[in-house]
Amino acid sequence: MTKIEPDTRMQALEAAAFRRLTDHLAQRQDASNIELMALAGFCRNCLSEWLEEASIETGAPLSREEARLHVYGEPYADFKARQAEATADQLARMNASLAENARIRAAANSRKLDAQLDAQLDAGFPASDPPSITRPR
Numbered sequence: 001m002t003k004i005e006p007d008t009r010m011q012a013l014e015a016a017a018f019r020r021l022t023d024h025l026a027q028r029q030d031a032s033n034i035e036l037m038a039l040a041g042f043c044r045n046c047l048s049e050w051l052e053e054a055s056i057e058t059g060a061p062l063s064r065e066e067a068r069l070h071v072y073g074e075p076y077a078d079f080k081a082r083q084a085e086a087t088a089d090q091l092a093r094m095n096a097s098l099a100e101n102a103r104i105r106a107a108a109n110s111r112k113l114d115a116q117l118d119a120q121l122d123a124g125f126p127a128s129d130p131p132s133i134t135r136p137r
Helices: 008-027 033-040 042-056 063-071 076-081 090-122
Strands: none
Touching: 008 042, 008 063, 033 042, 033 090, 042 063, 063 076
């Protein structure tokens, strides 16, 4: 499946949804990063890193701290100071979630490679075998 580049309208909608998500996470400080990671496989830090990575493509990269400030709505150190230490159970669930992320990414990459191989094979057909092999009798 080919990814369709978003048009300007869709980019504006995605940006609005991202702003709403970051606002929601700023209001729900009871939802710790470790619990978000354990449950959903991403957290505020992930969003910050994705924002930082996306900014590189624009030619006006954000620093890690600038991206975190945008996502957290406050300095990261201030947020982190209010968070409790992660328990062993939370860390175990987070690690299991990260492993699931890796499994899903590997499967998606495998499907992408399969699709590329299929496209290459399709481009090579009809086969270059001699007619005596490919022509029905």
